[in-house]
Amino acid sequence: MESDPQKLLGHLGHKWESKKCPMCGEQAWVVGKNVFELREFHEKGFVIGPGPVIPIIPVTCSNCGNTVLINAFIAGLPIRQGDPTDSEKEDRQ
Numbered sequence: 001m002e003s004d005p006q007k008l009l010g011h012l013g014h015k016w017e018s019k020k021c022p023m024c025g026e027q028a029w030v031v032g033k034n035v036f037e038l039r040e041f042h043e044k045g046f047v048i049g050p051g052p053v054i055p056i057i058p059v060t061c062s063n064c065g066n067t068v069l070i071n072a073f074i075a076g077l078p079i080r081q082g083d084p085t086d087s088e089k090e091d092r093q
């Protein structure tokens with residue numbers, strides 16, 4: 001799913017003090033449009049269904065590739081905690 005870019009930029013502008021990339025020192029960040037998810041690792045395979053999922057939005061340094069992952073919940077983006085992702089909803093139909 002896509003994030004709300006204006007809301008995310010507002011969050012970053014308010015919270016991100018030093019915008020220098022910690023790897024290369026540049027300020028060439030590119031804010032991702034889409035929300036991705038982090039799932040808990042299970043050594044016996046990928047688990048589909050309910051479980052802890054962290055929605056994240058990548059912000060990538062276009063100079064060196066260093067990527068910062070912003071938690072969409074904490075950024076205040078309109079995602080309800082615990083909801084399945086859009087792709088999971090499609091899988092169930």
Ligand SMILES: [Zn+2]
Pocket residue numbers: 021022023024025026061062063064065066
């Ligand atoms: Zn960098």
